[in-house]
Amino acid sequence: MQKSRSTSISRKYYLNDLIVFVIASLVIVFLIRAWGDMHGSFDEHSVGAISLDTWNLFYYSLRTTMRFAIGMIWSLLFSIVFAVLAARYVPLRRVILPFVNFMESVPLVVF
Numbered sequence: 001m002q003k004s005r006s007t008s009i010s011r012k013y014y015l016n017d018l019i020v021f022v023i024a025s026l027v028i029v030f031l032i033r034a035w036g037d038m039h040g041s042f043d044e045h046s047v048g049a050i051s052l053d054t055w056n057l058f059y060y061s062l063r064t065t066m067r068f069a070i071g072m073i074w075s076l077l078f079s080i081v082f083a084v085l086a087a088r089y090v091p092l093r094r095v096i097l098p099f100v101n102f103m104e105s106v107p108l109v110v111f
Helices: 003-039 054-088 090-110
Strands: none
Touching: 003 054, 054 090
């Protein structure tokens, strides 16, 4: 009796692990494809017409998500480096803080 229960539990976990593995593998494959396509050239001959096909919309949203993630990573690295520099060196703080305040207002000026 006990053995059949443990077997059904292990099968359930095996199925859950398999589903997670398949989803994670697909995400990795799609991210690698989007990463490879982001390094293409943008001349008038290589850029095709924008298609509203369902698969193309998924691909476009994947590329947008990749750009967003890259921007967030650079923003995080920038903020950590400048925060450490501003915290450790008082003379640099006098330069960094006005620069950061100016950079915060740039999006408002652009729009």
